[in-house]
Amino acid sequence: MPETSAHVGDALLDAANPFAAPSPLPYGLPDFRAVRIEHLRPAIVAGMAGQRAEWEAVATDAAVPDVANTLERVERSGRLLRRAMTVFHTLVSAVGGDEIHALESEVAPLLAAHGDAFWLDRRIYDRLESLAHAAALLDLDAETSWLLHTYRKNFVRAGIRLDDDQQERLRALNARIVTSETEFSQRVVKAMEAGAVRVEDPAELAGLDEGTVAALARAAADRAGSTLTMPGGGYLIPLMLPTQQPLLARAADPGLRTRLLEASRTRGTGVDPASDTRATLLEIARLRAERAELLGYPHHAAYVVEDNTAGSATAVNEMLARLAPPAVRNARREAAELQAAREADPAARAGALAASDWVYEAERLRKERFSVDDDVLRPYLELGRVVEHGVFYAAHRLYGLTFHPRPDLPGYADGVRVWEVREEDGRGLGLFVGDYYARPGKRGGAWMHSLVDQSDLLAERPVAVNNLNVTPPPPGQPTLLTWDEVRTCFHEFGHALHALFSDVRYPSLSGTAVPRDFVEYPSQVNEMWMTHPSVVARFARHHATGEPLPAELLEKVLSLGSYGEGFATTEYLGAALLDQAWHQVVPGQVPAEPGEVEAFEREALERAGVHLDLVPPRYRSTYFNHTFGGGYDAGYYSYIWSEVLDADTVEWFKEHARADDGGLNRAAGQRFREALLSRGYSQDPLESFRDLRGRDARIDPLLVRRGLTD
Incomplete structure (x- = not known):
């Protein structure tokens, strides 16, 4: 042996x-x-x-x-x-x-x-x-x-064809890059903690429900009792990783909104010297450009995309350039609508719409136009029910899976839960671990990772983890989600299914070990089931009464369509274009001084036609952990590149509907599993897509979904 x-x-x-x-x-x-x-x-x-x-x-x-x-x-x-x-x-x-x-x-x-x-x-x-x-x-x-x-x-x-001196230089670059990426990621976490917004006057929290206010009070108390010194009492609004903060949609006090967005946007810029990321990100950009040059590529983006399904930086640039004008056009139209609504409301504060007002005014207009309110929805979106009666139920209908709590198996922190996943015939498939709560020290955002990769060679079965950053409720209170957080639950579970269904021999080809611009595709497809009538009927129930979400309210949610997509697409494209800008430069084009970072950003966004003061990028460079922390460097475009495949696949499921089930059936699920989810990286991923679809993907369904058609 x-x-x-x-x-x-x-x-x-x-x-x-x-x-x-x-x-x-x-x-x-x-x-x-x-x-x-x-x-x-x-x-x-x-x-x-x-x-x-x-x-x-x-x-x-x-x-x-x-x-x-x-x-x-x-x-x-x-x-x-x-x-x-x-x-x-x-x-x-x-x-x-x-x-x-x-x-x-x-x-x-x-x-x-x-x-x-x-x-080497x-x-x-x-x-x-x-x-x-x-x-x-x-x-x-x-x-x-x-x-x-x-x-x-x-x-x-990796440089095997370089000579000895070149390889020695490459080793030094690799060591410096990974050290700097680590420093950047750690500083981003510190910047989120340092940027948390302190509130003394409870009147500033107008618009927030009692549960949220209690959670903010608890956050202040927890901070006061931690090593991060802060006086007791008051309220603390922790920052999330993206620029836009969830509470901006509900905070009625414009002063608080201004403070909150400013704290978010200025992270890493030196307002807190201990978490200033500017010098670090400049070093990363310069070192990556030097490495690409050494390896024979014009820039780091060309090096990265060569190994992705997009194939070339030109293809990425062309796609982003095609999407930017209609996205900005829609964002400007939305801004005009929000300004008009603001001026027409006698109760609204006078003055021009500011970036910190956007999501609040958009939420108000959404309530007025569609009668949809996150505060009305939240009581029907309890975390445990969303996961077990929504996410798991859809997986059962599609794939025959069942999920069995394993409280005997340990997690790595309080609140982490483990389920055993079994096939339709009762055979064990693997484990699913859910870590849904934010905690001090946890990096922001949501992600999936594996604790064990499936492999026939090693006789190992998968263990997949989903991570979110939901604010913990006060003791004894339910965890109520926003509609977007429900979407995140379904999205991350799509990654988990990709890992759980892996059926390959070799561990390095297992599950989600696919190109970056393909890995988001299965997770985005899984989002479609959150709005399926039979799925919603099971998870959207009032946490106290058990009453289902009223049909008319669900209808209003579903009628939103592409509402707000101008803003959403523009803020996403801002980040994706910044990512490309930092990585389509030669070493000498990287700014020399930390104070030049903001000017570089502005010039890049203006050049791409997406610089809107009202719509800041989803991530600014100083807290763009996807790209400077490693993992999605020169690859943040992947989300929308994958969405082309996703939107086309949603149409495929609809074509395979039975008795108006929208494709939520075992036959369609099994086909998707066999053709795509089980393949890992055991072949060209686009071949897996063609196996499923019978052709290459078409962009039209994406353009319709995001309201980007003429």
């Missing part, structure tokens, strides 16, 4: 360390009860050493390269490191704290060097090249052929 990384790594780690052996829990769920932060560093160091030894064994193997002694041994390697890193990344992103962040800063460059040790090893690359030349004689199956192709491509992209 081939030696696995569990054996190699375990020999280098104290047996008392909980990472020294695979988790004894079902599906390999990490035993968070046994893990302490001091266990992580030795496990990570031993894991890297163990994997290096495994790579060395592959590189020095005298046998003729074949699948078993090369590809499979690489895929099996590093199991100790993988166990430790999944827990480490979970604690960094979802728990935070100075101790884990200090460890993150320490190990980030070590991990970068570890990756370079593999991707010419001996392993030569074995893969030999294997590729013999592939025709070996009669490789399709997935193995794709894996071999993927490795060879990634070695070239």
Whole structure:
């Protein structure tokens, strides 16, 4: 039997360390009860050493390269490191704290060097090249052929063809980039905490319901009792990651709205020196540009997109340029409507519409035009019911899945819940972990990640996690969501399904390990079920009375159509275009001084035709963690690129409706699962789409959805 990384790594780690052996829990769920932060560093160091030894064994193997002694041994390697890193990344992103962040800063460059040790090893690359030349004689199956192709491509992209001096320069760049990305992400979290808005006078909270006010009082009390010193009493409005803050839609006091948006927009700009991100983001942009130049690309965006389904920065630019004019046109029209409504309301404050007024006035106009009010909807949108009777119910109707609470299995923080996911015939599929609440130290936004990746080679089944940042209610009170937060629940679960349904042999091709501009596609498709009549009927019930959401109110919600899409599309495009602007430059074009960041932003948005003072970008550069924290650098366009596939697929489900069920049936679900969700990255993802749709995607359904047609 081939030696696995569990054996190699375990020999280098104290047996008392909980990472020294695979988790004894079902599906390999990490035993968070046994893990302490001091266990992580030795496990990570031993894991890297163990994997290096495994790579060395592959590189020095005298046998003729074949699948078993090369590809499979690489895929099996590093199991100790993988166990430790999944827990480490979970604690960094979802728990935070100075101790884990200090460890993150320490190990980030070590991990970068570890990756370079593999991707710049010419001996392993030569074995893969030999294997590729013999592939025709070996009669490789399709997935193995794709894996071999993927490795060879990634070695070239990682710099295997550079000479020794160039590779040494590349190693230094990679280490500096990952160190700076880590610093940026940590500063973004600190900036959210430092920017929280303090309210002393309860009169400023006019427009907010009692539950929200109580939650803000609790946030102030929690902050006063934490290491983040703040006087007791009063109220505290924590910041969320995007520019627009949820409370802006309900806060009646224009002064509070101004303060809240200003606190959000100025994060990272030096208002709090300890969380100033400007110098860091400039260094990241410059280093990425230098690396791209070294690797032979005109800029970092070209390097990134080459490995995505878009294929070229030109294709990305053309799509964004096509969408920007109609989006801005619609945003200007919406602004005029809001200003007119503001002037027509004698109770409204006089004066021109400001950026801080937009979402408040839009919410007022929505109530007037559609009689839809988030405060009216919230009592019908209780978190537990949304998840178990909405998200899970749709998955049951489509895929036959059932979800079984496992309170015996540990989470990593209070409020984290675990469910076992079973197939229609009762077989266990994997675990789903829900972490829905905000907490100090948790990074903002919503995301999905895996604790265990499905793999036939390793005989592992998936464990998927969904993360949101819902404000915890006061003790004993229900967690009531906004309509947008319900959408986020469905969206993130679409990612979880992509991981849970993975049916591949190799772990590196599992689940969501697809190009960035494809990974959002399945999650966006899953959003369609939140408005399905039979799904809404089950989750939208009053938390106290159990009464269903009135039919006329649901009809009004559904009638919103593309209302507000001018604003939503323009603020999104602002961020996507900033991302491209920072990454379509050569090193000398990156500003030299932190004070130049704002001017760079303004010029980029003006050049693209999306600079509107009333519609700031969804993320400004100084807190744009998607792009400067790593993961979506030069790839934030992915959301709308994926939405082209998503909107076309929504039409496919409608075409496969049975008895007016809108496609919410087992036959359609099974087809979507087999053709797309199960494939992971075992083939070209666009081939998976063509397998489902029978053709390439068309953009027309997206243009109609967002109101961007003439």
